[in-house]
Amino acid sequence: GKFMPIRQFFYFDAIECLPENVFLPSNEVTTESPTVVNLPMKPSRYLSQEIIFGQDFQEKLGKSKYFVVGSGAIGCEMLKNFAMMGIGCSEEGYVYVTDMDSIEKSNLNRQFLFRSWDIGKMKSTVAAEAVKAMNSRMNIRAYVDGVLP
Structure with a gap:
C-alpha cells in the first residue's frame, strides 16, 4: 500500500528545541542561567517535558x-497533543476550537476523538469533551461558528 510502516533505522534530531544553556559545563552555570538538568523537579504529569525544556x-x-x-x-x-502537553491548562491559558460540521460515520476511522454514539453531534463540542476527559485541567471552549476573512 501507499502508507507503510518504517522498516529501517529512523533518526530524528530537534536539538534546536533545547534551551541554549542546557549543555553548559556545571562549572560555567550561574544562578542567572541554571541548566535544565540541575533544576530540582517535583513529580508532575509533564515531568518529561520539564526535564528537557x-x-x-x-x-x-x-x-x-x-x-x-x-x-x-x-x-x-x-x-489531543495540546491536552497531553498541558497547553491551556493553567488559570491564564485557554484553547478555543470551532467547527461547523457534525460527525458522520465516515469520520470515525480517522478522527479518533469521536465514537459511534457521537454521530450527528457537532465535532467541536465532542472533541472538546474528549480532550477534557484526557486532561481535566485543560481550559477549552467549543464553538460551532464559521471563520470568515
Missing part, C-alpha cells in the same frame, strides 16, 4: 491561548 517553558505552555479552526482529523490530533 524546563519548568518555565511548561508554565508558558499552560498559559498559552490557542484558537483551533476545525476539529477533523488534523484538529483532533492537535487538540
